[in-house]
Amino acid sequence: MSQYYSLPSPAFSFLLLLLLTFFPPSFLSLSLSQSSLRWASSNDPCYHHDGHPRHCLSDFINAAYGVPVLAQGLLQGSEKNTSALTDLHNPHNLTCWTASEASGARDWTLTVPLGRRFEVTYISLQFCQQVEPTTPFSISILKSMDYGHSWRPLQFYSSNCMGKFGLPAQSVALTRHQETESLCSDPRPLQKHRGGMVLAFSTLDGRPSSADFEYSPGLQDWVTATDIRIVFHHSQGKTDNHHFRHSSLSAPPRFPLTLADIQVGGRCKCNGHASHCRRDSQGQAVCQCEHHTAGPDCDVCEPFYYDRPWQRATPTEPHPCVPCECNGHSSKCRFSMAVFQQSGRVSGGVCLKCRHHTTGRHCQFCQSGYTRNNSKPINHRKACQRQSVCVCVCVCVYVCVVLLECALTFDLCSHVRGMLFGLNITSIHTGCVRSSCGGTWSCHASLG
DSSP, X not given: OOOOOOOOOGXXXXXXXXXXXXXXXXXXXXXXXXXXXXXXXXXXXXXXXXXXXXXXXOOEEETTTTOOEEEEETTTOOEEEESTTXXXXXXXXXXXXXXXXXXXXXXXXXXXEEEEEEEEEEEEEEESOSSOOOSOEEEEEEEESSTTSSOEEEEEEESSHHHHHSOOXXXXXXXXXXXXXXXXXXXXXXXXXXXXXXXXXXXXXXXXXXXXXXXXXXXXXXXXEEEEEEEEEETTSXXXXXXXXXXXXXXXXXXXXXXXXXXXXXXXXXXXXXXXXXXXXXXXEEEOOOTTEESTTSOEEOTTOOSSOOOOOOSSOOOOOOOOXXXXXXXXXXXXXXXXXXXXXXXXXXXXXXXXXXXSTTSOEXXXXXXXXXXXXXXXTTSEEEOOOOEEEEOTTOBEEEXXXXXXXXXXXXXHHHHSTTEEESOTTXXXXXXSSTTOEEEOEEEO
């Protein structure tokens, strides 16, 4: 089973980017776990020792490992799927992606489908050549958040940023407004690593809010991706017609851009509500959601846990989903923002289909025809009982008879009242008054 290592904080993303880039591949998780869910310790990382929920992070992995890469020449339209660029990187037996100078295509692209939403921390390109390329080249790194339907640039690299992309050479976002916009910088000098040149892009490096990543929805959206696309632009208009070849470290490159390995470091997007991400029986990577959250990204609340709106967990507030308060009389509810606002943003759950003759937002009232049984607690199934009404019927001796069960007595009372010596009962409920002697009932009537 692969060993995973977590990234402590976005503030250290660039430092760990370098560490992860230069460490041997065995130090980095290769793929999503296929095994049963296991915690790294005896305690659940998403909960404190006392059981209270807390913010937790999913495993930090190489999301591109083993993923077939779509290599495409834009002008020729030739395509080829290969996992040679995302397999276990062996510097002593490189598998290189090369572009022939004889090709008429100007650009060539590599598309890495990640299969789900990830929060990407870095993208690393390991080239086969051992020396800095002398031929000018430019690279675009793009992301998709909707599985390839639309694309958004993350970073541009060029020795002539203004001429190639119309952007000034800039490696740091100057304002918070600019931190979710793509920048352009010179890719050189490239870093040298284990016999080849490396270009490493950190999604959070140079972003003013990176230290507050967990509290920045803009940056969280900025690093979210389902697919990564890398476009190689050749300034002299010649690239592509790719082929694969095995080479030794001493073999000279045929073209300045020969790529050996692609890594995409990041975490499954679980919004702070899961510490593990694994593939299900259908092969789809899903978060093992905690805090009564649900969905592939833990981005909704479980059914009945709708008393508060869903929120992403943060290090200071785990924002667990809270169950509706229905006093045990319903298992269904909905969230109402209007009710939530009226409560001072404390509670917004509205119970549905209350049982046991209850009604109300919390199933806390009794239905019409039922009264509260004070001998039972509010959450008891017999908290509401059928209402009993005393009905007075006048007889000629002015004695009131107490009859129960309204449905059987109202008609009788009306019928008898019309027959009895012109007496007019002013009210069925108030027409009787307690006699002062013997506990009998007297008829309170007026002669008509």
